[in-house]
Amino acid sequence: MLTIWLNQVVRYMSAKDQNTEKKILNAAESIFQRKGMDGARMQEIADEAGINKAMLHYYYKSKQLLFGAVFIKAFSLLAPQLNAILNDDSTIEIKIRNFANNYISFISKHPYIPSFIIMELNKNPDFVLKIKSNPNFPNLKKFNKQVEKEVENKILKPINSQQLFMNIISMCIFPFVASPLVKALLDVNDKDYQLLMEARKIEIANFIIDAIKI
Amino acid sequence: MLTIWLNQVVRYMSAKDQNTEKKILNAAESIFQRKGMDGARMQEIADEAGINKAMLHYYYKSKQLLFGAVFIKAFSLLAPQLNAILNDDSTIEIKIRNFANNYISFISKHPYIPSFIIMELNKNPDFVLKIKSNPNFPNLKKFNKQVEKEVENKILKPINSQQLFMNIISMCIFPFVASPLVKALLDVNDKDYQLLMEARKIEIANFIIDAIKI
DNA sequence: ACTTTTGTTAACTATATGGTTAAACCAAGT
DNA sequence: ACTTGGTTTAACCATATAGTTAACAAAAGT
Numbered sequence: 001m002l003t004i005w006l007n008q009v010v011r012y013m014s015a016k017d018q019n020t021e022k023k024i025l026n027a028a029e030s031i032f033q034r035k036g037m038d039g040a041r042m043q044e045i046a047d048e049a050g051i052n053k054a055m056l057h058y059y060y061k062s063k064q065l066l067f068g069a070v071f072i073k074a075f076s077l078l079a080p081q082l083n084a085i086l087n088d089d090s091t092i093e094i095k096i097r098n099f100a101n102n103y104i105s106f107i108s109k110h111p112y113i114p115s116f117i118i119m120e121l122n123k124n125p126d127f128v129l130k131i132k133s134n135p136n137f138p139n140l141k142k143f144n145k146q147v148e149k150e151v152e153n154k155i156l157k158p159i160n161s162q163q164l165f166m167n168i169i170s171m172c173i174f175p176f177v178a179s180p181l182v183k184a185l186l187d188v189n190d191k192d193y194q195l196l197m198e199a200r201k202i203e204i205a206n207f208i209i210d211a212i213k214i
Numbered sequence: 215m216l217t218i219w220l221n222q223v224v225r226y227m228s229a230k231d232q233n234t235e236k237k238i239l240n241a242a243e244s245i246f247q248r249k250g251m252d253g254a255r256m257q258e259i260a261d262e263a264g265i266n267k268a269m270l271h272y273y274y275k276s277k278q279l280l281f282g283a284v285f286i287k288a289f290s291l292l293a294p295q296l297n298a299i300l301n302d303d304s305t306i307e308i309k310i311r312n313f314a315n316n317y318i319s320f321i322s323k324h325p326y327i328p329s330f331i332i333m334e335l336n337k338n339p340d341f342v343l344k345i346k347s348n349p350n351f352p353n354l355k356k357f358n359k360q361v362e363k364e365v366e367n368k369i370l371k372p373i374n375s376q377q378l379f380m381n382i383i384s385m386c387i388f389p390f391v392a393s394p395l396v397k398a399l400l401d402v403n404d405k406d407y408q409l410l411m412e413a414r415k416i417e418i419a420n421f422i423i424d425a426i427k428i
Numbered sequence: 429a430c431t432t433t434t435g436t437t438a439a440c441t442a443t444a445t446g447g448t449t450a451a452a453c454c455a456a457g458t
Numbered sequence: 459a460c461t462t463g464g465t466t467t468a469a470c471c472a473t474a475t476a477g478t479t480a481a482c483a484a485a486a487g488t
Contacts, residue, residue: 020435038252039337042476052437057477082399119333121394123253128398138399157424162400162410163417169396170388175380177391180335182383184342185296185352186376196376203377210371211425234465256446266467271447 021059023049025069028060032070033112036119040067068130071120074113075131081106082138085168092150093209100172100205104197107176115177140165156212164212171204235273237263239283242270246284247326250333254281282344285334288327289345295320296352299382306364307423314386314419318411321390329391354379370426378426385418 027049031040042063046053060066085099107114121127131137140162147161175182175197183193241263245254256277260267274280299313321328335341345351354376361375389396389411397407 035337036250036252036333038250041474043474053476054438054478055436058435063476115332115336118329118392118395119336121392122329122333123249125394128394132398140400159421160413160417162402163414163421165400166389166396166410166414167385167418167421169399170384171381173392174384174388178332178335178387180339180342181332182380184346185383186354186379188376196380199374200377200380203374204381207373207377207381207425211421255444257444267446268448268468269466272465277446 020049020051020055023051024056024059024066025073028056028066028070029073032067033074033116036116037063037067037123071117071127072130072134074117076134076136077110078113078117079134079136079138082169083136086138086140086143092146092156093213096168096208097205099168100208101201103172104201104204107173108194108197111176111179114173118177154214157214159212164208167211168204168208171200171207175200234263234265234269237265238270238273238280239287242274242280242284243287246281247288247330250330251277251281251337285331285341286344286348288331290348290350291324292327292331293345293348293350293352296383297350300352300354300357306360306370307427310382310422311419313382314422315415317386318415318418321387322408322411325390325393328387332391368428371428373426378422381425382418382422385414385421389414 024045027045028040030048031045040063042056043053045066046056049055056063056066060069081103084102085095088095090098143165144161147156147159147164150156151158179193183190186193186196188196238259241259242254245259245262254277256270257267259280260270263269270277270280274283295317298316299309302309304312357379358375361370361373361378364370365372393407397404400407400410402410
């Protein structure tokens with residue numbers, strides 16, 4: 001009787017926390033994002049989720065498909081962050097300030113996502129088609145036009161909007177993607193590095209504005 | 215007789231090209247840098263080198279050690295490029311112009327090296343110790359002092375030299391490390407992307423100088 | 429109550445893969 | 459000619475790993 005009751009409680013609690021399918025996805029995210037497709041082991045994901053390995057196949061059929069679910073979810077977290085800068089109506093300066101601030105906050109909370117996506121896209125460029133077909137895939141047209149217009153109106157110095165876009169995302173993302181390397185080069189510890197990243201929210205924006213504003 | 219002679223010719227030619235040990239290292243570079251430690255297969259490296267798999271272990275003992283040789287070689291190609299900007303005596307402006315130009319040329323020739331090093335350092339932060347012990351490991355002290363001095367002398371606007379350094383390497387390296395993603399976002403083909411990278415040698419330098427010079 | 433569907437488990441399978449070995453090969457020294 | 463030491467090969471081994479299965483358990487219909 002006690003065991004039955006305990007069983008029910010355990011079931012109820014874990015069901016409340018998350019059902020098995022979610023548990024698997026969460027565990028798979030944790031493992032895949034840290035170790036990549038090749039470095040991840042199905043058994044390790046099962047252990048992380050605290051369930052039997054067969055359940056992975058029961059819910060997701062194969063490693064490839066489970067990986068695909070993780071990849072798509074990661075990208076659909078990243079994409080809206082990019083769209084934010086591209087598709088609102090504030091001035092370029094405001095956009096850049098908001099973007100640097102929001103994006104660095106976002107990456108600080110999900111430090112593995114950008115490098116995960118970049119790594120896997122490098123190893124498997126076919127995934128590009130997969131993400132490009134997503135309706136939320138970021139589109140640069142509006143941003144390009146806006147930059148051109150502000151250049152015409154002498155608000156900005158002449159600059160190629162594609163180069164500007166690359167500069168912005170490079171400075172926001174790279175220090176996270178390459179953090180072990182950059183930490184080593186700067187010779188700072190994790191805590192100081194975090195402080196540098198926090199300061200960067202404003203530093204980057206000022207730097208870019210100084211570079212482009214007349 | 216004919217076969218013996220042919221054998222000799224073949225041996226002579228391949229020996230002239232490169233000995234077995236070099237052939238292995240070259241093949242290992244090609245495979246490891248594209249697929250990473252986890253994605254690489256010893257058999258694939260042997261095939262690429264056109265030799266028997268046992269030779270890999272004969273010359274390099276284990277996958278780990280072969281990988282280590284590739285990693286160290288890659289980093290010792292990358293490091294001098296960084297030292298160049300840090301340890302000569304020209305002004306910050308000149309340094310930045312030279313660095314953007316040289317570094318982008320370098321990466322264009324070895325496009326896999328930065329992402330390889332960054333990826334593997336992410337998966338195995340212990341390697342940081344390995345590369346930091348290298349006597350050629352880049353040191354930022356001189357660069358930091360020089361920036362501080364030029365700020366004092368009102369040549370540069372007030373800026374944190376670590377942030378500046380991150381900005382420089384981010385803009386130079388990121389578009390290569392994340393090239394499939396950036397190509398997709400900008401919606402450009404490989405050829406146009408190459409042109410963008412070529413233009414970047416000057417664009418980046420101008421951008422940074424505009425940002426920091428009084 | 430009982431049947432069916434869904435979820436879960438331990439044990440198993442097939443294969444891929446890093447690594448080993450013993451025999452063969454070959455060039456150089458004697 | 460023959461010995462020796464480094465080099466190369468095919469076959470082999472042990473293990474790790476993705477995926478399967480068959481039996482069991484629980485829930486949900488009926």
